[in-house]
Amino acid sequence: MKPVNVGLLGIGTVGGGTFTVLRRNQEEITRRAGRAIVLKMIADKDLKKARKLAGKNTIVTADAMEVVNHPDIDIVVELIGGTTVAKQFILKAIKNGKHVVTANKALLAIHGNEIFAAAHKHGVMVAFEAAVAGGIPIIKALREGLTANRVEWIAGIINGTSNYILSEMRNTGASFAEALRQAQALGYAEADPTFDIEGIDAAHKLTILAAISFGIPMQFDKVYTEGISKLAREDIRYAEELGYRIKLLGITKRTPKGIELRVHPTLIPARRLIANVEGVMNAVLVKGDAVGATMYYGAGAGAEPTASAVVADLVDVTRMHTADRKHRVPHLAFQPDALTNTPILPMSEVQTSYYLRLRAFDKPGVLADITRILADSGISIDAMLQKEPSEGEEQVDIIMLTHETVEKHINAAIRKIEKLSTISGKVVRIRLEELNRN
Amino acid sequence: MKPVNVGLLGIGTVGGGTFTVLRRNQEEITRRAGRAIVLKMIADKDLKKARKLAGKNTIVTADAMEVVNHPDIDIVVELIGGTTVAKQFILKAIKNGKHVVTANKALLAIHGNEIFAAAHKHGVMVAFEAAVAGGIPIIKALREGLTANRVEWIAGIINGTSNYILSEMRNTGASFAEALRQAQALGYAEADPTFDIEGIDAAHKLTILAAISFGIPMQFDKVYTEGISKLAREDIRYAEELGYRIKLLGITKRTPKGIELRVHPTLIPARRLIANVEGVMNAVLVKGDAVGATMYYGAGAGAEPTASAVVADLVDVTRMHTADRKHRVPHLAFQPDALTNTPILPMSEVQTSYYLRLRAFDKPGVLADITRILADSGISIDAMLQKEPSEGEEQVDIIMLTHETVEKHINAAIRKIEKLSTISGKVVRIRLEELNRN
Numbered sequence: 001m002k003p004v005n006v007g008l009l010g011i012g013t014v015g016g017g018t019f020t021v022l023r024r025n026q027e028e029i030t031r032r033a034g035r036a037i038v039l040k041m042i043a044d045k046d047l048k049k050a051r052k053l054a055g056k057n058t059i060v061t062a063d064a065m066e067v068v069n070h071p072d073i074d075i076v077v078e079l080i081g082g083t084t085v086a087k088q089f090i091l092k093a094i095k096n097g098k099h100v101v102t103a104n105k106a107l108l109a110i111h112g113n114e115i116f117a118a119a120h121k122h123g124v125m126v127a128f129e130a131a132v133a134g135g136i137p138i139i140k141a142l143r144e145g146l147t148a149n150r151v152e153w154i155a156g157i158i159n160g161t162s163n164y165i166l167s168e169m170r171n172t173g174a175s176f177a178e179a180l181r182q183a184q185a186l187g188y189a190e191a192d193p194t195f196d197i198e199g200i201d202a203a204h205k206l207t208i209l210a211a212i213s214f215g216i217p218m219q220f221d222k223v224y225t226e227g228i229s230k231l232a233r234e235d236i237r238y239a240e241e242l243g244y245r246i247k248l249l250g251i252t253k254r255t256p257k258g259i260e261l262r263v264h265p266t267l268i269p270a271r272r273l274i275a276n277v278e279g280v281m282n283a284v285l286v287k288g289d290a291v292g293a294t295m296y297y298g299a300g301a302g303a304e305p306t307a308s309a310v311v312a313d314l315v316d317v318t319r320m321h322t323a324d325r326k327h328r329v330p331h332l333a334f335q336p337d338a339l340t341n342t343p344i345l346p347m348s349e350v351q352t353s354y355y356l357r358l359r360a361f362d363k364p365g366v367l368a369d370i371t372r373i374l375a376d377s378g379i380s381i382d383a384m385l386q387k388e389p390s391e392g393e394e395q396v397d398i399i400m401l402t403h404e405t406v407e408k409h410i411n412a413a414i415r416k417i418e419k420l421s422t423i424s425g426k427v428v429r430i431r432l433e434e435l436n437r438n
Numbered sequence: 439m440k441p442v443n444v445g446l447l448g449i450g451t452v453g454g455g456t457f458t459v460l461r462r463n464q465e466e467i468t469r470r471a472g473r474a475i476v477l478k479m480i481a482d483k484d485l486k487k488a489r490k491l492a493g494k495n496t497i498v499t500a501d502a503m504e505v506v507n508h509p510d511i512d513i514v515v516e517l518i519g520g521t522t523v524a525k526q527f528i529l530k531a532i533k534n535g536k537h538v539v540t541a542n543k544a545l546l547a548i549h550g551n552e553i554f555a556a557a558h559k560h561g562v563m564v565a566f567e568a569a570v571a572g573g574i575p576i577i578k579a580l581r582e583g584l585t586a587n588r589v590e591w592i593a594g595i596i597n598g599t600s601n602y603i604l605s606e607m608r609n610t611g612a613s614f615a616e617a618l619r620q621a622q623a624l625g626y627a628e629a630d631p632t633f634d635i636e637g638i639d640a641a642h643k644l645t646i647l648a649a650i651s652f653g654i655p656m657q658f659d660k661v662y663t664e665g666i667s668k669l670a671r672e673d674i675r676y677a678e679e680l681g682y683r684i685k686l687l688g689i690t691k692r693t694p695k696g697i698e699l700r701v702h703p704t705l706i707p708a709r710r711l712i713a714n715v716e717g718v719m720n721a722v723l724v725k726g727d728a729v730g731a732t733m734y735y736g737a738g739a740g741a742e743p744t745a746s747a748v749v750a751d752l753v754d755v756t757r758m759h760t761a762d763r764k765h766r767v768p769h770l771a772f773q774p775d776a777l778t779n780t781p782i783l784p785m786s787e788v789q790t791s792y793y794l795r796l797r798a799f800d801k802p803g804v805l806a807d808i809t810r811i812l813a814d815s816g817i818s819i820d821a822m823l824q825k826e827p828s829e830g831e832e833q834v835d836i837i838m839l840t841h842e843t844v845e846k847h848i849n850a851a852i853r854k855i856e857k858l859s860t861i862s863g864k865v866v867r868i869r870l871e872e873l874n875r876n
Contacts (some may be wrong), residue, residue, distance in 0.1 A: 001764070021586050021728045031653055031776035032585045034764055129583070135729035137583025144582075145567070145575025147470045148459050148749030215469055273714055273735060290459045291573035291746035294736030297711060298729060308729035311586030323761035326439070326472055338469035 003036035004318045007067035007098075009089055010079035011044045011053055014103055014130065017303030018077065018310045019053050025311075033315045041067045068093045075317055077310060078102040087111055094118045094126070099321065101313040103130035103306055109207035112218035116331045123325045127313035132205045133158055133282040135305030136298040137312065142212050142286065143333040149288030151213040153253035155266075155435055158205045160280035160300040161189045161196035162228050162248040166265075167278045170236050170245065176229060188280055198227035199248060199263040206250035209284070210261055214254060215334035216342055219261070224347040226264040235357060235428060238399045239267050242383055244355075245275040246430065258345035267355050267401075267432040274435070285435065348408040353382065356400045357428035358417065362389050366422045367398070373420075377413040379405045395424055401432060441474035442756045445505035447527055448517035449482045449491055452541055452568065455741030456515065456748045457491050463749075471753045479505045506531045513755055515748060516540040525549055532556045532564070537759065539751040541568035541744055547645035550656035554769045561763045565751035570643040571596055571720040573743030574736040575750065580650050580724065581771040587726030589651040591691035593704075593873055596643045598718035598738040599627045599634035600666050600686040604703075605716045608674050608683065614667060626718055636665035637686060637701040644688035647722070648699055652692060653772035654780055657699070662785040664702040673795060673866060676837045677705050680821055682793070683713040684868065696783035705793050705839075705870040712873070723873065786846040791820065794838045795866035796855065800827050804860045805836070811858075815851040817843045833862055839870060 030036050043064040044050040050060045068089050076093040080086045086107050093100050108131055119126045129139045157163050168179035183189035195201045203223040211218050228248050239246050244267040253260040268275050277283040282300030287293050299305035320328050360366045385399040414427045468474050481502040482488040488498045506527050514531040518524045524545050531538050546569055557564045567577045595601050606617035621627035633639045641661040649656050666686050677684050682705040691698040706713050715721040720738030725731050737743035758766050798804045823837040852865045
């Protein structure tokens with residue numbers, strides 16, 4: 001059978017990995033796909049590097065548009081990243097009737113609706129397994145493996161850099177700054193780590209997961225995003241004492257009032273499987289109404305793990321391109337005319353539990369004042385930890401875990417607590433999820 | 439679009455669950471599949487029960503062959519189980535040009551090659567996600583999600599009953615018999631639990647996993663199978679003291695000498711994620727050369743979790759049936775003409791590590807004799823635990839963990855050790871896997 005011709009845009013980490021995997025496993029991949037998948041063209045500004053990678057039958061160019069416009073190319077793989085030129089190339093490829101495979105989560109989270117509409121119009125596939133959680137086939141699980149289910153919620157460790165930092169902080173007692181430096185030294189964090197540590201990368205991925213789970217458009221601008229850069233090591237330690245771990249989770253949940261979309265540090269019970277996902281690994285926990293809880297675990301980044309997802313998409317597109325357009329797996333899991341505009345719940349309306357750390361003067365009546373304020377706001381306390389004051393200190397740490405309440409209510413209560421003369425400084429508030437309920 | 443008409447054979451636990459899930463999530467499933475999936479016919483000998491379940495537009499019959507031969511039926515769902523009549527119905531459905539969805543692992547493990555050959559000949563799909571690990575989309579992950587990879591090995595907790603029993607033994611100190619009774623009382627084990635506790639059910643599933651991972655035919659008769667019924671509670675405790683847990687694992691591994699296919703109790707490091715999979719839950723750990731280790735976790739049995747997989751297959755078949763035959767996902771992941779006859783490695787040639795428990799008289803020279811025998815067989819010791827003799831006892835338990843060796847060598851060494859006059863009774867031997875290497 002005629003081979004499938006692939007044009008690759010960008011030979012950075014993932015592009016290089018894709019090249020390696022396609023070459024090394026060529027025979028096995030062909031045995032699966034039923035026809036050869038051939039890297040026909042490579043575009044990269046670094047022509048020298050591209051020529052070094054390319055086989056003798058691979059055309060090398062510095063101009064990505066040349067690949068996108070080449071009549072022999074069946075599938076364009078976009079691994080340039082970013083939301084500017086990558087978008088132009090993808091839209092042009094779609095217009096030219098070419099299928100697209102991309103790992104570009106930022107682009108899909110922000111311009112996905114436009115891209116998928118174009119793909120639908122031109123009858124091509126845009127595959128994006130590599131955009132979320134690297135090599136873990138989570139897009140496939142959600143779009144195809146769990147089609148029987150009404151997805152209730154998803155909670156994912158979907159940023160390896162921040163999970164590495166949190167693991168380091170817990171295992172070594174390091175501060176955030178120290179753990180970040182360690183992550184940078186090991187190549188797990190970039191020189192400018194903002195996207196990873198501030199939860200933006202996780203928010204991109206969560207946007208995609210929510211869209212395909214609930215049949216809603218991409219709505220990156222509505223994701224509540226809070227990173228890990230302000231986490232203190234004592235909170236990790238106190239959480240541990242109470243039987244919890246702190247993870248940066250992307251959470252999306254269907255509620256009667258709307259869909260929750262939020263990325264933030266979260267206390268979760270240490271005995272949960274997902275709490276034991278350490279280092280740069282990723283894991284996505286999916287609760288479906290029929291299947292119950294399922295979890296998907298693996299490497300969320302890296303050359304070959306991400307290439308594993310890119311190549312799986314190439315095989316998928318190769319297998320599916322003869323199916324009539326109406327019968328292919330829909331881009332967003334639901335048929336394009338079956339997306340809904342379920343509202344996204346504002347963060348102030350989200351209902352969850354909380355970890356609170358207060359610094360209080362060790363005086364009679366302090367606890368009474370705090371618990372009164374919480375009770376007046378209808379917030380009940382699930383657990384409490386009061387530390388002995390250190391030698392010569394007048395202040396003590398009080399840690400409280402609340403039962404579920406609404407975010408705006410806890411915020412109001414915190415403002416009142418902070419005004420108490422017996423409380424010093426700000427109240428630390430971290431959300432807490434048991435991950436065991438609907 | 440015209441609905442897809444499904445005929446359901448058997449309304450036991452999974453059949454009932456399929457009915458429930460299809461009805462409850464009808465709207466959502468249609469939004470995904472692009473057309474309605476309609477339960478047009480039900481066959482069950484219990485006509486009363488079938489009529490109670492059926493909607494007014496569903497034809498009920500006691501004769502499964504009537505469903506299989508009905509011209510309106512597009513997909514036959516076989517949930518009868520067993521390897522006799524189920525096989526006849528499936529082969530007839532295939533001959534009639536109908537697609538088949540089945541949860542029948544025993545049938546596929548034993549007669550899969552014949553069934554898939556028939557399906558290939560008649561150009562129909564036989565989908566079987568529900569046959570392995572219930573609602574976890576592991577078949578899809580292996581056949582489609584990880585197509586870029588050369589699978590190196592798989593280790594799976596793929597029998598919930600035995601995992602429940604092992605969890606109970608560890609958590610409560612119960613004996614095997616007590617934990618089994620508890621499992622039976624809770625409905626996790628059947629009155630005749632042989633298939634579950636002796637590893638046969640796991641061996642069925644492992645046969646299927648190995649076939650689609652390595653592109654080999656189903657070879658159930660070549661699986662080495664050892665169950666958990668002879669496990670003593672002290673071995674679970676000693677393993678724990680050494681930092682290990684005992685799980686019934688299905689293991690298949692590609693080695694230069696052949697493919698390993700084995701089900702047996704296995705010590706694994708307690709810190710591994712899969713060691714923390716408790717109760718009736720299932721998990722499959724897959725090591726691919728590109729993606730590294732990935733793990734898939736969820737409910738391995740039960741009405742709705744298994745129905746989740748059955749319905750996902752229905753959606754898949756609905757989506758794929760317009761693709762030309764050569765481009766559909768091949769049944770065994772590899773194209774039918776691309777299967778290989780890689781040999782299966784006999785158990786005596788398998789290389790792994792071992793936990794040994796010996797009951798020895800507390801006399802000088804005992805250890806020297808044992809370690810000499812092991813050293814002569816080229817077996818080196820990784821860790822040792824010698825217990826103090828109980829009051830009034832003359833014998834002590836000695837526990838040894840070995841480095842990797844070949845099974846026939848450890849067996850020979852054990853025979854020699856058992857002949858020592860200082861050793862009382864049989865040596866307990868349990869295999870040990872670190873699950874961190876190639």
